[in-house]
Amino acid sequence: MHPAIVSAQPSQSAEKDPDAPLFEGVYLERFEKILSRYPNRRAALLPVLNMAQALRGWLSPQTMTRVAELLDLTPAYVRSVASFYTMYQLRPVGKYLIQVCIGIGCDLCGAEDVVERLLELTQTRLGETSADGKYTVAEVECLGACGFPTVIQVNDRVYENVKAADVTGLLKELN
Amino acid sequence: MAYPHEHPHETRLLSKHFGDEDAVRIDAWIERGGYAALKKGLEMTPDEVTQVVKDAGLRGRGGAGFPAGLKWSFMPKDDRPRYLACNADESEPGTFKDRELMRWTPHQVIEGIILASYAIQAQHAYIYIRGEFVDVVRVLNQAVVDAYERGYLGKNILGSGFDLELTVHLGAGAYIAGEETGLLNSLEGRRAEPRVKPPFPAQRGAFDMPTTVNNVETLAAVPHIVEHGADWYRQWGTEKRPGTKLFSCCGHLQRPGNYELPLDFNLKDLVLDICGGPPEGRALLAVIPGGSSVPIMTPAEIDCDVSYEGVEAAGSLLGSGGLIAMDDSTCMVRAVRRMVEFYAHESCGQCTNCREGTSWLANILRRIERGDGREEDLPLLLDIGANMAGRTICPLSDSAAVPVVSSIQKFEGEYMAHIKDGRCSAVR
Ligand SMILES: Cc1cc2nc3c(=O)[nH]c(=O)nc-3n(C[C@H](O)[C@H](O)[C@H](O)COP(=O)(O)O)c2cc1C
Ligand code: SF4
Ligand code: FES
Numbered sequence: 164m165h166p167a168i169v170s171a172q173p174s175q176s177a178e179k180d181p182d183a184p185l186f187e188g189v190y191l192e193r194f195e196k197i198l199s200r201y202p203n204r205r206a207a208l209l210p211v212l213n214m215a216q217a218l219r220g221w222l223s224p225q226t227m228t229r230v231a232e233l234l235d236l237t238p239a240y241v242r243s244v245a246s247f248y249t250m251y252q253l254r255p256v257g258k259y260l261i262q263v264c265i266g267i268g269c270d271l272c273g274a275e276d277v278v279e280r281l282l283e284l285t286q287t288r289l290g291e292t293s294a295d296g297k298y299t300v301a302e303v304e305c306l307g308a309c310g311f312p313t314v315i316q317v318n319d320r321v322y323e324n325v326k327a328a329d330v331t332g333l334l335k336e337l338n
Numbered sequence: 339m340a341y342p343h344e345h346p347h348e349t350r351l352l353s354k355h356f357g358d359e360d361a362v363r364i365d366a367w368i369e370r371g372g373y374a375a376l377k378k379g380l381e382m383t384p385d386e387v388t389q390v391v392k393d394a395g396l397r398g399r400g401g402a403g404f405p406a407g408l409k410w411s412f413m414p415k416d417d418r419p420r421y422l423a424c425n426a427d428e429s430e431p432g433t434f435k436d437r438e439l440m441r442w443t444p445h446q447v448i449e450g451i452i453l454a455s456y457a458i459q460a461q462h463a464y465i466y467i468r469g470e471f472v473d474v475v476r477v478l479n480q481a482v483v484d485a486y487e488r489g490y491l492g493k494n495i496l497g498s499g500f501d502l503e504l505t506v507h508l509g510a511g512a513y514i515a516g517e518e519t520g521l522l523n524s525l526e527g528r529r530a531e532p533r534v535k536p537p538f539p540a541q542r543g544a545f546d547m548p549t550t551v552n553n554v555e556t557l558a559a560v561p562h563i564v565e566h567g568a569d570w571y572r573q574w575g576t577e578k579r580p581g582t583k584l585f586s587c588c589g590h591l592q593r594p595g596n597y598e599l600p601l602d603f604n605l606k607d608l609v610l611d612i613c614g615g616p617p618e619g620r621a622l623l624a625v626i627p628g629g630s631s632v633p634i635m636t637p638a639e640i641d642c643d644v645s646y647e648g649v650e651a652a653g654s655l656l657g658s659g660g661l662i663a664m665d666d667s668t669c670m671v672r673a674v675r676r677m678v679e680f681y682a683h684e685s686c687g688q689c690t691n692c693r694e695g696t697s698w699l700a701n702i703l704r705r706i707e708r709g710d711g712r713e714e715d716l717p718l719l720l721d722i723g724a725n726m727a728g729r730t731i732c733p734l735s736d737s738a739a740v741p742v743v744s745s746i747q748k749f750e751g752e753y754m755a756h757i758k759d760g761r762c763s764a765v766r
Pocket of ligand 1: 398404428429551709732733734
């Protein structure tokens with residue numbers, strides 16, 4: 164992978180593994196490449212947390228402590244940064260993290276109905292994971308695609324123009 | 339697939355290739371004239387590149403409208419490392435233009451970044467892109483790798499002796515990381531808390547070194563200006579605001595999407611003609627012309643040109659160019675509540691007036707919307723709003739009060755219907 168693009172996405176994948184080896188082999192290589200792009204180690208914090216989350220699905224205290232060690236930071240510092248950013252999950256989430264935009268653009272065009280339908284079909288409450296561990300439905304602020312409401316992000320995929328009537332199909336497609 | 343909607347009244351410079359799936363590939367981009375401006379620019383001196391951008395009158399497209407060439411000329415010319423940060427954090431509700439620029443024309447953005455970096459003699463450029471832009475990042479990453487492979491990035495670019503590294507840096511969800519000093523803190527691995535200015539980024543920016551922060555759309559305009567010259571660029575727009583601008587249009591419209599217009603275009607024509615106005619059978623209730631941080635306009639106010647001055651004279655601001663239209667099915671109190679909740683959620687919490695003010699506004703609006711409002715609530719909202727303006731580290735606090743204050747001024751009836759009669763005046 165070219166070092167210019169090693170910064171991983173903090174988004175989820177369905178195949179997350181909370182115990183994935185993170186600082187070994189190819190990931191260690193990637194870590195070194197990340198470091199090579201910044202004048203100091205602290206600047207690698209977001210890219211490294213992103214990589215950790217993409218792989219493990221959430222940032223456990225152990226993960227954050229390990230990241231802190233590798234970057235010569237304190238665990239408390241890493242936690243304080245991680246808690247600032249909404250994409251970092253500080254608790255485990257379901258296989259599919261379904262984030263529905265409720266920003267003004269989507270709200271005007273029926274985002275509320277989409278959320279309601281999702282909660283009904285996944286039998287969950289907002290932010291909680293379904294009993295089978297499959298779904299976590301969350302509301303998020305503007306996803307930057309306001310002309311195509313309602314915008315939904317499921318793990319690392321974005322769906323546009325989702326209406327309440329499309330929700331059944333969307334969940335089918337995931338499975 | 340063609341880009342959802344195009345309109346014959348548009349002037350497509352930056353968005354010419356939206357919808358053209360091939361244009362993301364470097365060969366196809368070069369066939370379409372891509373990277374010609376880079377060759378030309380690298381034969382000029384850095385100061386000449388800055389000068390042509392100054393002469394063209396290009397203003398920043400990220401919201402504040404600061405002249406781009408002038409900003410570049412503030413970069414000290416000493417031997418410290420210098421950085422360029424491309425602001426691709428786009429998260430102002432209603433704005434979705436940078437995403438489309440990167441999604442459809444990543445090389446246009448990269449070429450602009452290289453030219454700007456050359457002008458300020460930066461050694462490293464970072465694209466700070468919001469972490470939520472998953473599909474866009476895939477396209478952008480490929481384009482960056484291809485640009486390296488062709489020698490447009492890296493050492494001795496096109497034999498000019500100019501070296502530049504470019505790194506795509508992903509955020510992790512924070513609107514305030516779009517504020518330029520919040521961005522710099524975030525890039526450095528900190529909480530994205532805005533810094534007190536001065537010092538400005540040109541003096542002490544990323545890693546304490548001189549840094550220029552420019553919006554994606556600003557940078558995307560640079561290759562066009564370098565290639566064709568300042569006079570050519572000035573054929574569009576107004577004397578003070580030359581050129582074209584992308585307008586992201588959303589909400590209750592028949593044809594939402596991004597449209598590129600010269601800055602002397604009429605706002606009403608944009609809403610009613612280009613976007614087709616509200617859906618069949620609906621009447622227009624309000625327009626927000628520049629993202630959720632600018633004053634709400636009534637339909638009677640929108641007969642003005644879309645230049646920054648034109649919109650300002652009509653009582654609002656152009657901001658980032660994110661237009662939100664609302665028809666008569668809208669509950670104004672709810673819409674404002676939703677916008678204010680956004681700011682309450684995104685306030686970084688450093689300033690008391692912002693942290694407390696945003697959550698107070700949201701609480702009171704929720705109360706009014708539920709039908710539990712009191713008549714004193716309107717003066718109370720205005721009072722809180724007044725205390726939030728001009729007293730904080732960054733303008734997020736001011737922004738949060740704007741929808742509240744402007745909607746009370748212009749749509750008081752809707753608030754009073756909730757407060758007095760416990761009902762909403764929206765037409766369902
Ligand atoms: C709260 C807040 C959020 C902002 N968000 C963005 C953003 O997402 N993208 C952007 O380009 N500028 C944003 N800005 C403006 C930047 O601070 C900065 O002015 C801009 O990136 C400069 O680029 P320009 O001169 O090319 O417009 C924001 C400003 C504030 C106060
Ligand atoms: S105004 Fe609000 S967002 Fe800006 S620095 Fe202060 S608390 Fe943070
Ligand atoms: S409001 Fe939903 S994407 Fe912007």
